[in-house]
Each structure stands twice: as C-alpha cells, then as structure tokens.
Amino acid sequence: xxxxxxxxxxxxxxxxxxxxxxxxxxxxxxxxxxxxxxxxxxxxxxxxxxxxxxxxxxxxxxxxxxxxxxxxxxxxxxxxxxxxxxxxxxxxxxxxxxxxxxxxxxxxxxxxxxxxxxxxxxxxxxxxxxxxxxxxxxxxxxxxxxxxxxxxxxxxxxxxxxxxxxxxxxxxxxxxxxxxxxxxxxxxxxxxxxxxxxxxxxxxxxxxxxxxxxxxxxxxxxxxxxxxxxxxxxxxxxxxxxxxxxxxxxxxxxxxxxxxxxxxxxxxxxxxxxxxxxxxxxxxxxxxxxxxxxxxxxxxxxxx
Amino acid sequence: xxxxxxxxxxxxxxxxxxxxxxxxxxxxxxxxxxxxxxxxxxxxxxxxxxxxxxxxxxxxxxxxxxxxxxxxxxxxxxxxxxxxxxxxxxxxxxxxxxxxxxxxxxxxxxxxxxxxxxxxxxxxxxxxxxxxxxxxxxxxxxxxxxxxxxxxxxxxxxxxxxxxxxxxxxxxxxxxxxxxxxxxxxxxxxxxxxxxxxxxxxxxxxxxxxxxxxxxxxxxxxxxxxxxxxxxxxxxxxxxxxxxxxxxxxxxxxxxxxxxxxxxxxxxxxxxxxxxxxxxxxxxxxxxxxxxxxxxxxxxxxxx
Numbered sequence: 001x002x003x004x005x006x007x008x009x010x011x012x013x014x015x016x017x018x019x020x021x022x023x024x025x026x027x028x029x030x031x032x033x034x035x036x037x038x039x040x041x042x043x044x045x046x047x048x049x050x051x052x053x054x055x056x057x058x059x060x061x062x063x064x065x066x067x068x069x070x071x072x073x074x075x076x077x078x079x080x081x082x083x084x085x086x087x088x089x090x091x092x093x094x095x096x097x098x099x100x101x102x103x104x105x106x107x108x109x110x111x112x113x114x115x116x117x118x119x120x121x122x123x124x125x126x127x128x129x130x131x132x133x134x135x136x137x138x139x140x141x142x143x144x145x146x147x148x149x150x151x152x153x154x155x156x157x158x159x160x161x162x163x164x165x166x167x168x169x170x171x172x173x174x175x176x177x178x179x180x181x182x183x184x185x186x187x188x189x190x191x192x193x194x195x196x197x198x199x200x201x202x203x204x205x206x207x208x209x210x211x212x213x214x215x216x217x218x219x220x221x222x223x224x225x226x227x228x229x230x231x232x233x234x235x236x237x238x239x240x241x242x243x244x245x246x247x248x249x250x251x252x253x254x255x256x257x258x259x260x261x262x263x264x265x266x267x268x269x270x271x272x273x274x275x276x277x278x279x280x281x282x283x284x285x286x287x288x289x290x291x292x293x294x295x296x297x298x299x300x301x302x303x304x
Numbered sequence: 305x306x307x308x309x310x311x312x313x314x315x316x317x318x319x320x321x322x323x324x325x326x327x328x329x330x331x332x333x334x335x336x337x338x339x340x341x342x343x344x345x346x347x348x349x350x351x352x353x354x355x356x357x358x359x360x361x362x363x364x365x366x367x368x369x370x371x372x373x374x375x376x377x378x379x380x381x382x383x384x385x386x387x388x389x390x391x392x393x394x395x396x397x398x399x400x401x402x403x404x405x406x407x408x409x410x411x412x413x414x415x416x417x418x419x420x421x422x423x424x425x426x427x428x429x430x431x432x433x434x435x436x437x438x439x440x441x442x443x444x445x446x447x448x449x450x451x452x453x454x455x456x457x458x459x460x461x462x463x464x465x466x467x468x469x470x471x472x473x474x475x476x477x478x479x480x481x482x483x484x485x486x487x488x489x490x491x492x493x494x495x496x497x498x499x500x501x502x503x504x505x506x507x508x509x510x511x512x513x514x515x516x517x518x519x520x521x522x523x524x525x526x527x528x529x530x531x532x533x534x535x536x537x538x539x540x541x542x543x544x545x546x547x548x549x550x551x552x553x554x555x556x557x558x559x560x561x562x563x564x565x566x567x568x569x570x571x572x573x574x575x576x577x578x579x580x581x582x583x584x585x586x587x588x589x590x591x592x593x594x595x596x597x598x599x600x601x602x603x604x605x606x607x608x
Contacts, residue, residue, distance in 0.1 A: 136518055140553050173477035174530050176552060214440055218557040226478050226556055248480060249444050249553040252530055253522040 001271055004158065005151050007190045008275040013213040016188040020159055022240050024120035024265075032114045041118060045185030046229065046239040052110050053166070053234045057299045062233070064101045065168050065257060068092055069132055079283050088134055094283040095259065096128040101299065106261045109294040111164050114238065115263035119160055122291040126150065126161060126264040127284060132257045138176050138250030143217055145184075146262070147241040148191055149210045152275035153199065154285035159185075160268040161241040166259040171230045176250030178237060183224040184244035189216045195276040200284055212244070220244055266291050305575055308462065309455050311494040312579040317517040320492040324463055326544050328424035328569075336418045345422060349489030350533065350543035356414050357470075357538045361603045366537070368405045369472050369561060372396055373436055383587050392438055398587040399563065400432040405603065410565045413598040415468050418542065419567035423464055426595040430454065430465060430568040431588060436561045442480050442554030447521055449488075450566070451545040452495055453514045456579035457503065458589035463489075464572040465545040470563040475534045480554030482541060487528040488548035493520045499580040504588055516548070524548055570595050 004019060023042040027035040033047075041047045053061070072080045072089055079093040095102040106112060106125055115123045133139075146163065150156040171177040189212045199209060229237050239245065241262075250256060269289050273279050279287065308323060327346040331339040337351075345351045357365070376384045376393055383397040399406040410416060410429055419427045437443075450467065454460040475481040493516045503513055533541050543549065545566075554560060573593050577583050583591065 136521070140555050142555055172530075174483055174532055174552070179478055179556070214557065217440070221557045226476075226558075228478055246555050248478070248555055251444050251446055251550050251552055252483070253518065253525045254530075 001157060003274050005188050005274070007148055007152050008193055008195055008209065010190065011192065013192055013216055014190045015216055015219070016190060018159060018186045018188055018242065022185055023118055024160065025117055032109070032117050038118070041238065041240070044182035045243040046180050046182065046237060048229045048231060049236040049238065050231060051234055052236045053299070058234045060101060060300050061105065061166070061259065062168055064099055065130060065259070068095065068099060068130055076283065078281070083134070083137070083139055086137070089132055091132070092130040094128060095130050096125055096261070102128065102259060104295065104299055105166065105259060107292050107295045108299065109296045111236070111261060112263065112292045113294040115162055115164065116294065118162060119263065119265045121160070121265035121267050123263040124266055124286065124289045124291050125261060126156070126286055127262040129260045130257065131260055133176055133247070133250050133255060135175070135253040135255045136251060138256065140176070140249040141247045143212055143244055143246035144210060145189060145212070145242045145244055148189070150241065150285065152195060152210060153273050153280050155271040155273045155279055156264065156268060157271055158268050159240070159242050161262060161264040163239050163241065164261050164263070165237040167231050167233050167235045167237070168257040168259060169255060170232055171235070171256060172254065173228055173230055175252045175254045175256050176247050177228045177230055177256065178245055178247050179226050179228045180239060181220050181224050181244040182227055184220045185240040185242045187220065188242060189244070197277055199276065200280045217244070305461060307578050309492050309578070311452055311456050312497060312499055312513065314494065315496065317496055317520055318494045319520055319523070320494060322463060322490045322492055322546065326489055327422055328464065329421055336413070336421050342422070345542065345544070348486035349547040350484050350486065350541060352533045352535060353540040353542065354535060355538055356540045357603070362538045364405060364604050365409065365470070365563065366472055368403055369434060369563070372399065372403060372434055380587065382585070387438070387441070387443055390441070393436055395436070396434040398432060399434050400429055400565070406432065406434070406563060408599065408603055409470065409563060411596050411599045412603065413600045415470070415540070415565060416567065416596045417598040419466055419468065420598065422466060423567065423569045425464070425569035425571050427567040428570055428590065428593045428595050430460070430566040430590055432566070433564045434561065435564055437480055437551070437554050437559060439479070439557040439559045440555060442560065444480070444553040445551045447516055447548055447550035448514060449493060449516070449546045449548055452493070454545065454589065456499060456514060457577050457584050459575040459577045459583055460568065460572060461575055462572050463544070463546050464569040465566060467543050467545065467564060467566050469541040471535050471537050471539045471541070472561040472563060473559060474536055475539070475560060476558065477532055477534055479556045479558045479560050480551050481532045481534055481560065482549055482551050483530050483532045484543060485524045485528050485548040486531055488524045489544040489546045491524065492546060493548070501581055503580065504584045521548070
C-alpha cells in the first residue's frame with residue numbers, strides 16, 4: 001500500500017498538505033449535527049457539543065469512573081498507565097472492554113452516530129481510554145497529531161478517524177485543558193527519528209518519538225492561534241485525527257478527567273505499521289474490526 | 305521581635321488569620337488609583353492595570369529585556385537563574401542594579417507611587433527580577449505565598465509589601481500565566497519542614513520548602529476560586545505579598561516574560577530571618593534600605 005503520509009524516515013521535518021477531506025458527508029436533513037457544526041468541524045478540525053448527557057447519566061459515568069480509577073488491580077494490568085515518576089493512574093485503556101457502561105457510552109448514537117455521519121462510514125473503536133489528570137501535580141501532554149502515531153505505529157492508512165472526549169470533570173482554562181490549533185488538521189507534520197521497538201511502553205507516559213519540531217509548531221500556532229475548549233461535565237469535544245493538540249500541566253487542586261473514544265471508519269482498517277517494526281498491542285490499537293451499531297436512549301435505560 | 309507568622313516549625317500546617325490590613329490608606333482625592341481599584345485590591349489581593357505604558361516605552365523595555373536575556377555573561381553570575389535541568393535563563397535578579405532602564409521603571413510613579421500609596425509609607429525595592437518562561441518547555445511555578453518565604457528566609461516582619469509584574473509579552477490563558485487565589489491574602493498558610501542551609505540556591509529553580517500543603521490549597525481554591533489575569537504587554541499586575549499564586553507550565557510556542565518588582569514599606573525593613581539560619585544574599589532580598597523617590601514622565605525622557 002502506498003504511504004500517503006511518510007514520517008519518522010527523513011532527517012528534516014516537513015509540512016505536507018492533507019490530500020483528503022475532513023468532513024466526508026455534507027449536511028443534509030436529518031443529520032445529527034447542524035450545518036454550521038459540520039462546516040466548523042471541517043474548517044477548525046474540532047467541535048464542542050454541550051450538555052450532551054443528562055445529569056443522571058453524568059452521575060452514572062462519574063461513579064463508574066471512580067470505580068475504575070479506584071481499583072486498578074481489578075483491571076488488565078497492561079491497560080493501566082501511571083504518571084511519569086509516580087504510581088498515580090494517568091490513563092486506563094480499553095475501557096469499552098472493561099466496563100459495560102463505557103461500552104454503552106461509546107456506542108451511543110450521540111457519539112458513534114455522529115462519528116459515523118462525519119466519516120460517512122460504519123465506525124469501530126480504534127482505541128478507548130479513561131484519562132485522569134490529577135490536581136497539584138498533573139503533567140503536561142506535549143503537542144502531537146494522533147494520526148501521526150496511529151499511521152506510523154498502528155498502520156492506519158488514511159485520515160478517516162476522529163476522537164471524542166467526554167468531559168467527566170469541569171475543564172477550566174486553568175486545570176490543564178486540551179489545547180488545539182484550529183485548522184492544523186489540514187497539514188501533516190512529519191516527525192524525525194525512527195520508532196524504537198516497544199515504543200508504546202514509554203510513549204504512553206512520555207512521548208519522545210512522533211513529536212513535532214519547534215519550527216513547525218510555531219508556524220502553525222502563529223498562523224492559526226491556539227484554543228482551549230472548556231466545558232462542564234457532559235460536554236463532548238470532537239476532534240479530527242490529525243488535529244495538533246496537547247495540554248499544559250495542572251497545579252490547581254481541580255483534577256481533570258474524560259472518557260476518550262477513537263472512532264475509525266471501517267474502510268480505514270489497520271494495515272501493517274508504516275514506520276514501526278511491529279504493531280502496538282490490541283488494547284491500544286484494535287486490529288479486529290467490530291462495527292458499532294449505534295444505540296439510542298438513556299445510557300442506563302433499555303435498548304431503544 | 306515577636307513572630308506574628310510562625311512557619312516551618314510545627315508538624316502540622318495551619319491557616320492563620322492575617323492580623324493587619326491589605327490596604328493601608330483608603331481612597332482620597334488625588335490618589336493614583338480609583339476608589340474601586342483600591343477596594344478591589346483590599347478584597348481580592350490583586351489588581352490589573354492595563355495600558356500603563358506607551359507603545360514606545362514598551363518597545364524600549366522589550367529591547368532592554370532582549371539585551372539582558374541575550375547576554376547573561378555580562379551580568380553578575382549569581383543573579384542569573386536557569387530552568388531546572390536546562391541552561392535556559394529563567395530569571396535574572398537585581399535588574400534594577402544592572403540596568404538603568406529597569407531602575408527607572410521601578411522608580412516610576414506608576415509603580416513606586418502606587419505602591420507607596422497602598423502601603424502608606426515610603427517604599428524601597430526588596431527584590432527585582434526579570435522572569436522569562438520559554439515556549440514549548442516552560443516549567444510550572446508551584447503555589448506559594450511570597451511573604452512566607454520573605455518572612456522565613458529574609459526576616460520581613462509584617463505584610464506591608466506588594467509585588468508588581470510588568471508584562472513584557474502577552475499573557476494568554478494558555479501560555480502559563482500567573483494564577484492567583486483571590487482573597488487568599490487574608491490567610492497565612494504555615495508551611496512544614498525546616499529551611500535547609502543555602503536553600504535559595506535550589507529554591508529559585510524549584511521550591512521544596514515553604515510549599516503549602518494540598519489540603520490548605522484545596523480549601524482556599526474551593527472557597528475563593530482561581531483567577532488567571534491575562535493581558536497585553538504593558539499591563540501591570542499588582543499583588544499583595546501574601547496572595548497565594550503560581551503558574552502552570554507552558555507548551556505553547558509563545559514565551560512569557562515580565563519585569564517583577566517587590567516594594568516593601570520602609571517601616572517594614574528586614575530583621576533576622578524568622579525560620580532560617582542565615583539571611584539570603586542581598587541580590588535576592590535587599591538588606592540596605594534605599595527609599596525610592598518616585599519619578600514622573602516618559603521612561604526614557606528627562607526627569608520630571
């Protein structure tokens with residue numbers, strides 16, 4: 001398969017134009033988003049959806065989050081990632097495989113239905129995780145395009161995937177919220193340096209390869225600016241797989257957490273990695289495609 | 305001298321009520337601030353003054369900043385502080401002693417005049433510095449009350465001092481701006497652990513003593529909230545010596561810098577340290593009182 005997005009191979013970083021659309025299906029009556037929302041997603045590469053879940057749905061999700069974070073020993077060991085230099089849990093991967101409520105959340109028409117529309121295909125979960133950025137000592141997450149890693153290390157061929165972050169705690173400007181460079185999804189920043197074996201064992205804590213260079217980041221940030229979408233619990237932030245994003249640390253006492261789902265188009269299933277010797281394990285990058293049938297109704301209710 | 309603010313002596317942190325006013329002189333006609341500003345300073349412990357300096361004054365200050373940061377070898381070695389784990393300059397102390405323009409800035413009636421009014425006394429410079437938080441890798445500065453350190457390590461008896469930060473680059477919500485807990489100046493958080501000898505040699509890079517505990521910080525932040533004043537170059541942030549403040553790291557490409565001046569009331573001159581074996585050196589905490597005669601007019605003009 002031709003590699004449309006070569007990375008981690010040359011000595012000099014490059015900015016390559018994206019050759020495929022961000023939105024795959026224009027607005028039409030019955031779409032799950034407004035025309036303006038769909039156009040904004042295409043232009044900015046992200047979208048903030050407020051009050052997507054009811055108060056009691058959020059209470060259930062927060063209780064489930066507390067349960068998962070509170071008893072990591074009950075989870076598959078490899079799916080639990082700690083902060084650098086600490087044993088505090090930073091992320092739990094494959095939450096859709098370890099929690100029925102999280103699986104139900106991912107399949108909800110408010111998430112999977114929207115993803116399927118924007119990508120104009122059936123979707124499946126490429127990755128899911130629960131992110132927890134503690135108060136006082138929360139570490140930064142440096143700038144990156146998710147797609148660069150998914151392409152290089154997982155073998156995702158094209159930019160036909162997107163992420164959804166369901167906020168479980170309030171994101172304020174001060175507690176290390178997600179920062180994005182709107183419009184950066186239209187440029188592919190190639191990264192320098194070959195991927196070491198078993199890179200994921202370190203990169204989930206602190207990324208050292210697949211890191212964009214200072215000049216490219218400065219160019220993008222000066223051109224497009226930086227935005228930090230904030231919101232209450234229940235807000236969903238949707239963003240394109242190639243949007244440049246990161247987050248600062250968090251010294252406030254207010255922790256930040258979200259449930260994070262990556263939806264990939266079924267037609268964009270993984271091949272061999274484009275810049276790594278072996279693919280990453282299934283709990284980080286699903287190699288079995290299980291198309292989602294979107295589910296309507298209350299998260300804890302009967303199936304619609 | 306009786307120690308009104310014991311710290312670094314007991315095993316348990318305490319929240320002590322402040323026994324002295326934040327504003328020492330109420331508004332009266334001819335005051336350099338409005339009545340509302342003075343009341344806000346008393347209530348919140350900080351004040352944001354916009355457009356204090358003209359565009360050409362700012363250009364001169366920025367050029368001088370570039371000159372100082374660009375040639376640290378020309379400065380007194382001990383006054384130049386690097387980032388932890390790096391040689392990048394984080395702060396330059398005693399800038400009023402190493403730059404005529406910075407000395408003139410400190411003495412300006414827009415700074416020293418305001419300080420003198422709020423403290424109702426002649427003032428002198430307890431400390432001055434140029435702070436530079438680089439882009440991409442700027443480190444956080446953890447929560448602290450400046451007064452706790454000045455009292456413990458420098459022997460500042462009372463809370464009759466304030467700081468002014470003159471913004472030299474834009475502070476946005478995203479580039480690690482100063483965060484404050486409004487109202488926290490009315491509570492003194494005692495810290496745990498004795499001050500080691502020559503603590504300042506490490507604490508200017510990364511503070512380990514004089515650090516408030518999590519419970520006290522959470523109590524203050526939940527009660528008062530957290531505010532991150534932002535502003536263009538030329539904005540001046542005035543804050544009380546006991547205001548709890550800190551800043552997150554900065555992964556954006558946008559560096560942050562400010563000129564920082566601490567004005568102390570002449571009547572509040574330093575005594576022996578209250579919780580350290582030896583006082584810190586003069587470039588960090590001036591032991592010679594040189595009362596400032598405030599100067600009017602353009603920063604680069606003739607004396608008024």
